[in-house]
Each structure stands twice: as C-alpha cells, then as structure tokens.
Amino acid sequence: MQGSIFFLGGIISVLLISSLVDRFGRRTPLFFCVLFTGILTTVGSFSTNITMFIASFGAIGIFSVPFISLVFVLLGESVQTSFSGKANAILNAFWGLGEILFVFIAYMIGDWRILTRWVMGIPLIIVSFAFFFIFNPPKYFYSQKRYGEAKQVIQKIAEINGRQIEDFSLPADAKDETKEKKYGLIDIFRIKSLRNSTLILTMFLFVGDYSYTGILYGMNEISGNLYVNGVLIGIAEILGFFVSGVVTSSLNRKTSFMIIYISQALLYFSFLIPLSSLLPRADVFGQDLRVLADGVISMIARLLLSTSLGVSYIYSNERIPTPVRGIGVGTVTLLARLGSILAPQVNYVSKLLGIHIMTSYGIVNTIVILVT
Secondary structure, eight states: OHHHHHHHHHHHHHHHHHHHHHHHOSHHHHHHHHHHHHHHHHHHTTOOSHHHHHHHHHHHHHHHHHHHHHHHHHHHHHSOGGGHHHHHHHHHHHHHHHHHHHHHHHHHHOOHHHIIIIIIIHHHHHHHGGGGGOOOOHHHHHHTTOHHHHHHHHHHHHHHTTOOOOOOOOTTGGGTTSOOOOOOHHHHHHSHHHHHHHHHHHHHHHHHHHHHHHHHHTGGGTSSOHHHHHHHHHHHHHHHHHHHHHHHHHSOHHHHHHHHHHHHHHHHHGGGTTGGGGSOOOEETTEEHHHHHHHHHHHHHHHHHHHHHHHHHHHHHHHSOGGGHHHHHHHHHHHHHHHHHHHHHHHHHHHHHTOOTHHHHHHHHHHHHHHO
C-alpha cells in the first residue's frame, strides 16, 4: 500500500515540476526536490501511527519521483552526446553502491526511525546544497534563446577546468531579449514525431518501472533472505547500467531494446518451470541451492532491467528536444509510474493465485516486444 501511495504522490506532482524545469532551468527545481525529500523523510521518521507514516510516504513521492527521472535530463545536457552512455552508467553505479551500503547499514542498525532520519533524511538535506555548485547546462540556455547566459556558463566551465578559450560568439546573440515561441505539454502530443517518441518511451519505461518496483517489493520472493536479495539487486544495478553504456555505444537503439526485452521475458518465464527444480537439493552457505539459483536468475533479470532503464533514459534525451525535454520526460514518467503503482498489487494477487511474481513481468515484456 505505502509503495503505491509513494508513486501516486509522484504522479500528482511530476508534470508541475517538469514544467518548472523547462521554465526556470534544471538546477533550482531539482534542488528543492532533494531538499524537501530530505525534510519530509526526516519528518516521517517521527510518525506515531501508520496513517501518518503513509501520508509522509506520499508527500515524499511528490518530490522524490520527479527528481529520479529529471536528474537524467540535467546529466544528458551536461555532457557530450558521445559520452552520455558512460555518464549515465557512472551516475547509476553510485545508485547501486548506495543500495548495497544501505543494506549493510540496515542490517547493522535495524531501527527504521534511525535509518530514515540519520541515514536518509538529514544527509539528503545536506547534499541538496551541492546544487549551488552545479550550472544550468549551456544546452538549456541555448534552447531558450538565452545565448549570453549559455556563453557565460561555457566560459565558467573552461575557467574551472583550467582551460583558456578565445572569445567566441553563439548564433543569434542579438536575439537574447526577443520573445520566442514557448512549447508546452500540448506540443508533446500535437507534433507527430514527439507523440510517437513519447508513446514508445512510455511503453518501455512502463515495463521497466512495473518490473523494477515489483521486484523491489517482492524481494522476499526471490532468494529467501531480504538482505541477500538487497545486495544482489545492488550488484545487478551497477552491472546493468555499465552494460547499458556498452550497449548504447555499439548497437542502435531498436536492436538494443529488442535484445534486452526478449532476454528479460525468457528469464521471467523461466520461473514457471522453474529451472532451479532441475538442480539437486543441497545447502550452499546455509541456503538451499534451488532458492539460491532463483536468486541468481533474478539478479540476471534485474541486470537486464537496469540495462533497459539506462538505455531508455539515454534515448529520452536523444528523442525529446531540449525546449520540452523536462515536460516530455515528465509526461513519460507520469504514465510509466502507473506501472509502479500497479506492481505491488499484482504481486499480491499473484501470491493469492499461487503464481510466481516474475510471470507477470514476462507477460508485459512480451506485449511490448510484440507492439514495437
């Protein structure tokens, strides 16, 4: 329930915050997202009943969910296109390391109030001020016809890097103060190429969010030990995003998606047999070998899932133009997060019906393969 409430909060806010990212620049809205996520997480640690806890969880989602998607907009515009895959992999590697570190801290501490307050909330408040040391990307200013500001940022970046650059000018410098047409949400669906890209990205990210959240909230169904599952998922996260960097550098986007989603579907459906039943019964490190095998297969599936998400974030920066990238990614996120809300409920129904939770992930992957 709390997982669905969290993503519902994000759906409520994502279009508003996405439009602010396009209107006022990438840095300031993202700063407030991290700051308020930290504040609300800290407040939530003082919850005295389940109602207050769920309400705080939903409030956290209002700021956290848009940030998770829109930070990739900032990253994609801050690096060269040829380096975007590697930059995306490096960013997400730290996400995976954070997951692994959190598992170890949670194992040692065990008190959720201490975890949410001192490991999550207060550090987020402190880290949010790092955004004051980040520039709005020159690509953003250029797309907004603010050529003077784009030039200033380029000069500051060169100065920080110890580079000397000769004086230069950007096209149409004289138009800084002119009124230009503003693009918005309606243009995402009015312009055919944007509409098609939005629908394709929505399908890919819906499956990604649905599977990602479902596996996250169904970790106790994977290998039997919550902490072991957490570490396995963190390792898969790191490897998956590095694979996405390699894939985007060597294969075209359509081929990448097809290979990844077909492989995912096959792995998910393997739980119908399951393949682990073919193994002998034995104990390995105190765990049943068959249960451990299911965990390894799930880890590989999670690796492929992280790879698909990494490719999707890169693809979104390539397909959605800079002037509407914030609202475009926000729209895709809003629609895709419906999968995050749906996943915990499908997990629950699957358990009632005696069906392995991975089966539904295989079905939605197959549907996307057939549609695209």
